Amino acid sequence: MSRVGGEVFSLTRSFSSRHLSNATLPTIQAAVGHIPQKLKTNGIEPNRRARLEVLRKIVTRLVREERAELQWNRAVEARPYLERLIQLAVEKGPSDEYTNEMVEWWLPEPGLDYKLYEVIAPRFVDRPAPFTGLYRLPSKRLEQYIQNKRIFWKRYEIGVLEIEGNPFPAVVSPPHTNNSHLLLNQLLKKSLQSRLNTLEKKE
Amino acid sequence: GMRSAVSAARRAATAAAAASTISTGGGQAAALSKADSTSLRARAKALKHIDEFPEIYPDFVQSPVWNRRIPLRESLERADMLERRMQLDVPEFYVGSIVAVTTTAAYLGAKEHRFVGICIRREKPGLLHQFTLRNVIDGQGVEVMYELYNPTIRKIETLKLEKRLDSDLSYLIDAHPEYSTVDPHMEPVAHPAGTPVPVNQMKVKLRPPPWTRRWEVIGPAGVANAWEDATPWYKRKFHKTKVNDYEKYDLIAAYRTGSTLEHELKVEEEMQEFERQRHAAGLTRRRIFRSASAAK
Numbered sequence: 001m002s003r004v005g006g007e008v009f010s011l012t013r014s015f016s017s018r019h020l021s022n023a024t025l026p027t028i029q030a031a032v033g034h035i036p037q038k039l040k041t042n043g044i045e046p047n048r049r050a051r052l053e054v055l056r057k058i059v060t061r062l063v064r065e066e067r068a069e070l071q072w073n074r075a076v077e078a079r080p081y082l083e084r085l086i087q088l089a090v091e092k093g094p095s096d097e098y099t100n101e102m103v104e105w106w107l108p109e110p111g112l113d114y115k116l117y118e119v120i121a122p123r124f125v126d127r128p129a130p131f132t133g134l135y136r137l138p139s140k141r142l143e144q145y146i147q148n149k150r151i152f153w154k155r156y157e158i159g160v161l162e163i164e165g166n167p168f169p170a171v172v173s174p175p176h177t178n179n180s181h182l183l184l185n186q187l188l189k190k191s192l193q194s195r196l197n198t199l200e201k202k203e
Numbered sequence: 204g205m206r207s208a209v210s211a212a213r214r215a216a217t218a219a220a221a222a223s224t225i226s227t228g229g230g231q232a233a234a235l236s237k238a239d240s241t242s243l244r245a246r247a248k249a250l251k252h253i254d255e256f257p258e259i260y261p262d263f264v265q266s267p268v269w270n271r272r273i274p275l276r277e278s279l280e281r282a283d284m285l286e287r288r289m290q291l292d293v294p295e296f297y298v299g300s301i302v303a304v305t306t307t308a309a310y311l312g313a314k315e316h317r318f319v320g321i322c323i324r325r326e327k328p329g330l331l332h333q334f335t336l337r338n339v340i341d342g343q344g345v346e347v348m349y350e351l352y353n354p355t356i357r358k359i360e361t362l363k364l365e366k367r368l369d370s371d372l373s374y375l376i377d378a379h380p381e382y383s384t385v386d387p388h389m390e391p392v393a394h395p396a397g398t399p400v401p402v403n404q405m406k407v408k409l410r411p412p413p414w415t416r417r418w419e420v421i422g423p424a425g426v427a428n429a430w431e432d433a434t435p436w437y438k439r440k441f442h443k444t445k446v447n448d449y450e451k452y453d454l455i456a457a458y459r460t461g462s463t464l465e466h467e468l469k470v471e472e473e474m475q476e477f478e479r480q481r482h483a484a485g486l487t488r489r490r491i492f493r494s495a496s497a498a499k
Contacts, residue, residue: 023254026243026464032455034269049449084454091240105452128240 025091029130030083037077055081056106058161062132063112063120066166072136075159079134081106086131086163089121123165135160135171243464250471253494255400257462258370259295261325262332262351263470267460280329281470285477287352288491293359295495298322299367299403301385302336304349305358315357318347319387323372337375339384344376364394364495366402368425377414378407378426396498412437 041050058078061068070078085106092099094117103113124131137158144152160171179185257264262284265272296302300322308316320336323346327333332351337344349356375383382405394400406427409418411434419430430438450456474492481487 024257024462024464024467026240028458032458034459036453036456048453049447052449052453080455080458084458088454102452102454106454126241 025087026129028080028083028087030080030132030134031076032080037073039074039077056108058082059085059106060109060112062161062163063107063116064109067160067162067168069137069158069160072157072159075134075161079132079161082161082163083130083132086116086120086124087129089116090124090131093117093121120163127165131164133160133162133164133171135162243468246468247464250468250475251497252464252468252471253492253497255494255496256467256471258297258366259494260470262327262329264328264462265466266328269459277329281473283330284352285474285491287354289477289481289487289489291356291359292489293351293491294361295493296322296334296359296361296364297366297400298325298370298372299365300361301363301365301389302334303358303360303362304336304347304356305360306349306353307355307357317387318345319362319385319389320345320347321372321375321383321385323375323383337372337383338387339380340387342380344380344383346376360391362389363392364400366400368402368404368406369423371423372425373416374407374409374414374418374423374426377409377416377418379410382407394495396495399496408432 036051038046039051039054040046041054044050044053054074055078058068058070058074059082062078062082085102088096088099088102094100094103094113103116107113107116120131137160140156140158141153142156144154146152162168162171180189253259263281265277301319302322303317303319305315305317308314318336318338320338322334323337324335325332326335330352333348334351335346335348337346339345405425407425408427409429409432411432418426419433422429471492478491481489
């Protein structure tokens with residue numbers, strides 16, 4: 001029966017997609033794979049609905065908090081969704097029917113749609129994409145359970161996903177403009193200078 | 204030899220003093236190219252970008268399957284398509300428009316054959332693009348699939364330019380015949396230039412099931428109460444189907460199969476450049492890049 005459901009899904013999309021919104025949008029500035037990745041869904045039967053629910057939870061949390069530590073694979077998978085949602089809000093705005101439908105589903109908490117349109121979207125009117133940032137943190141080892149007085153650990157890959165222009169301090173401090181004091185640069189400079197001197201002496 | 208070595212060393216020394224050779228690593232966001240949406244918008248304005256590009260030129264849109272998007276193949280196909288469009292006038296038409304196609308038929312007395320019908324489907328990208336016309340002739344439903352770039356096509360005319368509520372009218376095969384009957388000798392209806400293409404709000408009444416597809420589940424906008432007319436026997440048979448209408452909220456699934464502004468602008472630029480070259484050569488006055496709603 002699920003196979004039948006799949007067929008129906010593909011038909012539905014080809015029937016409805018073209019009239020949803022008129023003008024085509026630019027590409028989103030986040031890595032998008034050509035296959036949707038499977039996500040673990042903590043006890044819920046893992047299907048496409050559960051995957052969307054996991055992503056919706058992450059997107060809602062990010063619009064609310066603007067920065068979140070997540071498992072790396074979830075952050076990678078959620079980033080394009082957040083990017084596209086912000087792009088819709090910036091380019092189309094609340095007057096567009098399709099955008100409104102998407103925002104209503106992706107941000108079920110009251111007040112978050114207002115925040116997206118009135119706080120986050122105006123930030124990016126003059127600022128180029130990407131609207132989100134993704135950084136890798138060192139992996140974390142977390143306690144899972146204890147069996148026969150033995151502790152079982154699991155290592156998690158962690159990523160930080162954030163909306164650009166948030167009020168928090170930067171994840172990565174801005175690079176030094178002047179690196180000439182670094183040891184390698186000093187050594188290079190000295191060696192080149194001495195080479196120049198010897199060459200000029202030979203002349 | 205010595206002189207050049209000295210000058211090279213001097214250049215290297217000044218470069219090392221001026222710039223920082225080792226930079227600290229940035230975040231992943233910095234590695235991605237920054238798309239300047241304002242410059243894209245300016246380019247779209249300069250090219251007189253058509254918002255309905257994917258609907259008017261479905262053959263110039265990239266394949267919805269990503270691993271079939273091969274830039275070299277696409278550019279070669281586009282070159283052939285533009286060349287063909289200079290030979291054959293391909294008018295603007297949509298799914299729902301009434302179209303007449305004249306083809307060469309070697310074994311007919313007239314040596315050509317004309318078919319008039321409603322366009323019910325436009326499928327496949329590139330040179331493989333197909334469209335299907337449907338009409339009812341002597342009480343018999345007829346659907347003819349034409350390949351747009353088939354060289355036996357002599358003439359394509361849009362007799363009535365309009366859209367319908369859906370981008371696929373395959374359900375007309377399960378509807379009463381009056382919904383797909385068109386007069387084969389109908390006169391073309393002129394579309395006033397510069398006005399938007401009208402959307403026909405017609406709701407089609409289906410025959411009772413069996414149907415070719417599950418229209419009550421798919422739910423096209425242009426079908427009136429498909430489920431109400433079904434007999435209890437079909438309702439009992441089908442009521443257990445899993446409906447997954449949440450799939451439409453998968454933003455990235457829609458993004459993957461859709462078109463992008465960058466690609467459309469690239470194609471529009473190519474079209475306009477091609478036209479300019481041909482017009483400058485004085486061979487033709489035909490225009491490929493045009494839209495009825497944007498015309499002066």
